[in-house]
Structures are given as C-alpha cells and as structure tokens.
Amino acid sequence: MNDLWIETGWISLNHVGETLCGDKVEIFGGGDEDLTLVLADGLGSGVKANILSTLTSKILCTMISGGIPLEECVATIASTLPVCSVRQVAYSTFTILRILDNKTAHIIQFDNPATIVLRNGDIFDYPRTTRVIAGKTIWESTFPIEENDVFIAMSDGAEWAGVGMTMNFGWTRDSIAEYAMANYLPENSAKFTAGLIIDECNRLYGGRPGDDTTIAVAHVRSRHTVNLMVGPPENKEDDERVMNLFFGKNGSKVVCGGTTSNVVSRYLHQPIETSLDYFDPEVPPICRIKGVDLTTEGVITLSKVLAYAEDFIDQAKLAPVWSTKKDGASLIARELFENATDVNFFVGRAINPAHQNPNLPINFAIKQQLITNLAECLEKMGKHIRLSYF
Numbered sequence: 214m215n216d217l218w219i220e221t222g223w224i225s226l227n228h229v230g231e232t233l234c235g236d237k238v239e240i241f242g243g244g245d246e247d248l249t250l251v252l253a254d255g256l257g258s259g260v261k262a263n264i265l266s267t268l269t270s271k272i273l274c275t276m277i278s279g280g281i282p283l284e285e286c287v288a289t290i291a292s293t294l295p296v297c298s299v300r301q302v303a304y305s306t307f308t309i310l311r312i313l314d315n316k317t318a319h320i321i322q323f324d325n326p327a328t329i330v331l332r333n334g335d336i337f338d339y340p341r342t343t344r345v346i347a348g349k350t351i352w353e354s355t356f357p358i359e360e361n362d363v364f365i366a367m368s369d370g371a372e373w374a375g376v377g378m379t380m381n382f383g384w385t386r387d388s389i390a391e392y393a394m395a396n397y398l399p400e401n402s403a404k405f406t407a408g409l410i411i412d413e414c415n416r417l418y419g420g421r422p423g424d425d426t427t428i429a430v431a432h433v434r435s436r437h438t439v440n441l442m443v444g445p446p447e448n449k450e451d452d453e454r455v456m457n458l459f460f461g462k463n464g465s466k467v468v469c470g471g472t473t474s475n476v477v478s479r480y481l482h483q484p485i486e487t488s489l490d491y492f493d494p495e496v497p498p499i500c501r502i503k504g505v506d507l508t509t510e511g512v513i514t515l516s517k518v519l520a521y522a523e524d525f526i527d528q529a530k531l532a533p534v535w536s537t538k539k540d541g542a543s544l545i546a547r548e549l550f551e552n553a554t555d556v557n558f559f560v561g562r563a564i565n566p567a568h569q570n571p572n573l574p575i576n577f578a579i580k581q582q583l584i585t586n587l588a589e590c591l592e593k594m595g596k597h598i599r600l601s602y603f
Contacts, residue, residue, distance in 0.1 A: 217315040217360060218436045218554040219243045220595055221250060222404025223429035224411045224528060226370065228258040229421040235262025236368045236427035239270035241278040243431075243595050244554070248312040249278040252429045254325060254368040256304040262425065265294055269305040277309055283321060287346045308366040310431055312358060320364075322352040326372050329365040329390045334397040336390050337362070361399050362433040363406060365389075370426030371410070375417035384417055402551045403430040404594070405536070408529045438464025439553040441545075443511055444561030444580060445476045446603040455603045456480040459559050460504075465552070467545060468502070470511030473561065478502055493517075493540035507548065509541030515583055517542035518549070522590035525550055555597040560584055562602055 223238045235258045241249040251274045255265030276286045306324035330337040374384045407428040440462045486501040497510035524531040535543040588598045
C-alpha cells in the first residue's frame, strides 16, 4: 500500500446572472492511483462556455489518463470544439495536472493562470518549459512530488476578482499564492483549501462574480484510517470477536450509539464519562471512553454528519459550521472529511429496543441507508471505504 494519498477538491462560482458555469473540472483517479485533473475555462460565459469547457475537460481527461500523447490530445480538442457563431473561434483554456505512481507531477497549462504549488506551506517555484502545439503555446512542468505538496489550479476569474471594485487590477496570481500560503495548514483538505480561496474571490467580487471562477486543488498527504462503529453485533456472542477486529485496526476509533458504547466500555473495562455540554441543541452531547478517540450518540448525530457530507461534495457552504464547532457531528465531520483517507465502517445489525417505540420510527433499514448514503458521499470525496456488517 502506497503511504501517500492524493486528495482532490474543487469549487466554482458562476458569472453573475448565469445558471451554468463556463468552467469545468474533470478528475480521473487520485487516492493511491494515478491522478488526472483537468480544469477547462470556456470562452465567455453561459451555455456556450459550459459546452466548450465540458468537451475540453472530458476529452483531455479521457485521452491523457489513457496515455495518449499531448500532441494528439490538443489536435483533437482543436478539431472537436464547436466554433462560436459570433466570435468565429472555438476556444477553451486548460490546466492539466498528472501525478504518476504518487511520485511525479506533470503540469500542462494553456492560457490559464499558472498553477500554484505549496511545498510545506511555502511557495514552490517549479521548473517550466514551453512548446507550441497546433498553434498553441503550452507550458509544461515535471518534478518529483513530496508529502504535503498542495497544487492550486484556477481559471482566470480568480485573477479578475476585485477589478474595478476593491482593487484596480484584480487579485494577481502572486497575491492568491500569498493568501494560500498564509492560510496553509497541513491538515486542511483539498476541498477546504479550494473553499478558502473561492470565498475570498467571492468577497472581492462583492458577491457578484464578473467571471466564472474555479479553484481546483490536489493535496499530497499521508494516509490516515478512521474506524467507525455504529450499533452492536446482531448476535451478542459476536461482541468479543467484533471488538477484537475493530480495536485491532490501525487508525483512529469512533464509536456511535449508546448501546454500542456500553459494549465497548465492557470490552475495554473502562467507564463511560458522560457530558452535559450541548454545543449544538440539535446534536446530543458526546461522552468519553479511554481507548476511544471519539464517542457520540448514533442515528441523530450521523444524520447531521450526512447533511454536512452532502453539502460538502457540492459547494461546502456549511463547512464554516462543522469546521469550528465541538459537537459530536462536527467532530465526526472533521475526522471523516478532513483527516481520513480510508474509512472502515463496522455496522451492527442488532435491533435497539429503544427504537421499537412507534413514535420514534428508527429501524435497522434506516440506519443502514444512512450509513450507505454517508459512505457514498465519502467515496465522492475520494476516500477509500470498507463496509462490514455484523
């Protein structure tokens, strides 16, 4: 198993008044596999720009990840893009990031702002060469990657932020790099980093973006496994075996549910330390068991985590909420969304007597669907997921 993990995340702002974005990000691979990330910016905005960028990103991502030479890829783009009836050009800028064997980065750039690379939080001045392909000047870079490298690709809407409003000439690429460096933390996820920068772009635009704006981030990080248990085993005689499996795994341990916590407490011979601190009135308080990293209530807390997860894979508007709060759902969200690369779910099939109350319609099917939906969200975030039922 490769010790490095490539995490990706991106967020876009639409041009004010447009329902479709003229930028498009396409990603293939990542995690412990080869990564191909393409950010394309179509000419103009609206439907035409969306078509141009979608075609460009999908074609380039498919061909580049398939090992097709760059010359053929660019020629295919040039012959495929529809020509604008008004401007008589077919035009989409693009940035391609390839990371091979989790060892080597290859960046290919055409007319987008130069990709920013942070190495251990500092700006890394990577080598660049140029060549002309099908009449287009292409910038290329190849260099070894290191743990904690952060790659920040952007469309030119990022550099236009603030033009004529808070700044005379917009937010330059160097200014964006300085902002990213100032807000760098090694534990920040790729999506969180993209969100920090896009929020500042939106602020500089006064909430009315004058251009489609996209930030796409790849973060090279070490693997971290989170083991999450919810519900005790269906058969009580399996308690010891399942606990041995759970605590035998490397990584952090999260236990959800009162009955599950009691089983864990007996197994570890450690008391449950309860808390009455309600950091969020909608989320039950957490408790503590020595030997467990986080112990929370079950279904209500995980339902909140699922809501955060569904938001996170979209525009991450709720990230400022869970990234700072101390309630159980926020703590789980940070552990799963920010820290985890691999997540092992241990799901018990036991029927909770408390859930048989007809006024509290919670059953195993609901809990199973909750975990399934959460696992699907985490997979969309690029996590490696394993589900085990007992």
